[in-house]
Amino acid sequence: MSEAAVTMHTAPSPRPATRRSPPAALLAALHELLGQRLTQSAAECLQHGSDESHFAPQPPDAVAYAESTEEVARIVGLCHAHATPVIAFGVGSSVEGHILAVQGGICLDLSRMSAVLAIEPDNLTATAQAGVTRLALNAALAGTGLFFSVDPGADASLGGMVATAASGTNTVRYGTMRENTVSLTVVTAEGKVIRTASHARKSSAGYNLTQLFAGSEGTLGIVTEVTVRLHPQPECVAAAVVNFPDLHAAVRSVIQAIQMGVPLARAELLDALSIRAINAHSKTCHKEAPTVFFEFCGGRSQVDEQAATVAEIAGEYGGGGFAWSTLPEERSRLWQPRHHAYFAALQLKPGCRSSTTDACVPLARLGDCMAETLDDIATLGLPVPVLGHVGDGNFHCLVLMDPGRPEEVAQAEAFSARMAARAIRFGGTCTGEHGVGLHKKAYLLQEHGEDAVELMARIKRALDPRDILNPGKVVPVPRGAERVV
Known part of the structure; x- marks a missing residue:
């Protein structure tokens, strides 16, 4: 959890009419299973009931630290038997209130499930436990010539990235977590363990369970292992930064580059206020103007051609100060403002x-x-x-x-x-x-309509009839049930 989540004032959180705290029998069973890895420490519960959203913390009643899929299955099975909520926790970097224990219950911390289980370079895949973070996975891939592409900014866990169908800066070239997930090991609401797919490149066998659980935010099952796609490290990578007279010109230049077939690896926009915040935060002196941060990759001649094309397009839209480099240290310097943008912005107020x-x-x-x-x-x-x-x-x-x-x-x-x-x-x-979490449930109806959202609610009820998996999130509460107010 970030320091900000503890020390800053926060907005009131949506609260349920009732809280489903774990009964003594459940706590005793969990303590027998986990020993000191079950805690009701107020500090640890507060940490696990806080995220990067603007909502006030809502701590669980206890935190359980699991170390294997089998333990997760036993914990969830016990919670199911006692009709007690269980909320999966990775690193707490979500921004829509996903992990807040709005009905109390058990927070299931997966951070100790941090083993990379298999790296298969010939298949371009890796399998890891849900608590492995994206940086840890890429560190394990060092020397293979491969990398894991999904970069949501924070060093999120793979389980959390699947839960929110995360994406980020590399998506324009490599796709989101949905496209880069091959198969999952999932614990269901009853505590059963399933595998959602084989590791084959394609399959027509049954429903696409992998995509059902991707983006479900821990409301349909708890992901414990993830098999992801890997990509070859490009021969050459270049970063470029361009200033524009206004945001419209910046956006149009990126769109035109894509329409012309330039295979951009990244295209990140910051407005003038973001650059001003970065200058104040990092003591830099970047021009305070709408800025696009590009990245190109491929063979050296391809990168040179991509950079030249984008420079020409940017010039047509008034872009100036085009700076680019293939040197790693120079690339890091050019990209520094984008990496610091969020926390720099918080210092504006x-x-x-x-x-x-x-x-x-x-x-x-x-x-x-x-x-x-x-x-x-x-x-x-x-x-x-x-x-x-x-x-x-x-x-x-x-x-x-x-x-x-x-x-x-x-x-x-x-x-x-x-x-x-x-x-x-x-x-x-x-x-x-970012996902729906608590914050965007009402918008889901606007986007999909009542019939589609009711179908989602039916899936939720079918897979989790006791509503123990991260209750109160994603799908609006059915009519007649307790509502979040």
């Missing part, structure tokens, strides 16, 4: 939290959607840095508000609702990568 949006629209509608969003920001009265993975049509607004001031919380929530509705109106989605 000391004591604030960020209500972080992540709209995603079809590329052709991105410019119009961002233009309307900028007009909205201009009247908001709160600082709102804008950044995003514009090569995917995905952008974020970091609405910086004081969670101790109800009027600012209301402003941020109203803006978030307008942005979600706008993205849906432009043919997009209310969340490109």
